[in-house]
Amino acid sequence: xxxxxxxxxxxxxxxxxxxxxxxxxxxxxxxxxxxxxxxxxxxxxxxxxxxxxxxxxxxxxxxxxxxxxxxxxxxxxxxxxxxxxxxxxxxxxxxxxxxxxxxxxxxxxxxxxxxxxxxx
Amino acid sequence: xxxxxxxxxxxxxxxxxxxxxxxxxxxxxxxxxxxxxxxxxxxxxxxxxxxxxxxxxxxxxxxxxxxxxxxxxxxxxxxxxxxxxxxxxxxxxxxxxxxxxxxxxxxxxxxx
Numbered sequence: 001x002x003x004x005x006x007x008x009x010x011x012x013x014x015x016x017x018x019x020x021x022x023x024x025x026x027x028x029x030x031x032x033x034x035x036x037x038x039x040x041x042x043x044x045x046x047x048x049x050x051x052x053x054x055x056x057x058x059x060x061x062x063x064x065x066x067x068x069x070x071x072x073x074x075x076x077x078x079x080x081x082x083x084x085x086x087x088x089x090x091x092x093x094x095x096x097x098x099x100x101x102x103x104x105x106x107x108x109x110x111x112x113x114x115x116x117x118x119x120x
Numbered sequence: 121x122x123x124x125x126x127x128x129x130x131x132x133x134x135x136x137x138x139x140x141x142x143x144x145x146x147x148x149x150x151x152x153x154x155x156x157x158x159x160x161x162x163x164x165x166x167x168x169x170x171x172x173x174x175x176x177x178x179x180x181x182x183x184x185x186x187x188x189x190x191x192x193x194x195x196x197x198x199x200x201x202x203x204x205x206x207x208x209x210x211x212x213x214x215x216x217x218x219x220x221x222x223x224x225x226x227x228x229x230x231x232x
Contacts, residue, residue, distance in 0.1 A: 111163030
């Protein structure tokens with residue numbers, strides 16, 4: 001398996017521009033997670049989906065951030081408009097959740113290589 | 121307040137030596153605790169996941185322990201190798217509304 005695939009790997013944009021990050025989870029996985037990592041704040045969970053449905057988006061910073069999962073093999077994280085403080089590495093992860101304990105996230109999550117975003 | 125604190129912040133050891141990393145948390149109620157290894161420039165890799173009823177879990181040379189009473193976990197690395205140089209992140213799931221709380225990580229350097 002190719003693992004979790006993220007694109008682009010690097011993105012440089014100017015403040016105010018729209019940024020779209022993409023993620024393809026591992027085939028067969030039913031849960032997908034978006035994380036952000038910065039030196040100042042460390043890792044943060046932004047949002048996660050189970051069976052393409054957003055379960056918890058409480059980590060999304062503000063209305064400028066939105067995430068979608070139109071099908072089981074694709075998700076996007078969009079920032080519009082982008083700001084310099086959005087500069088970070090954005091990771092996507094996927095897992096196979098079993099049973100009805102989706103809120104507990106007990107299963108192993110497999111991370112993608114990340115997208116390094118720089119907003120000037 | 122739900123928090124996860126890791127110690128030490130950084131650690132330098134000689135190849136072949138053992139080391140122990142610490143994670144203390146105040147998250148309540150508790151669901152599970154994970155240890156991740158993150159190499160520079162790469163995504164985290166899951167090492168162990170433990171729930172309330174599990175005290176110890178091993179993954180090769182990595183052994184994690186959990187004391188749910190004292191809210192402490194440790195990650196023991198045996199016979200360290202140069203490839204163990206990485207950041208090790210403790211993550212706790214729980215709290216009201218099932219939040220995911222990350223520790224700041226311990227940066228481990230293994231020297232030849």
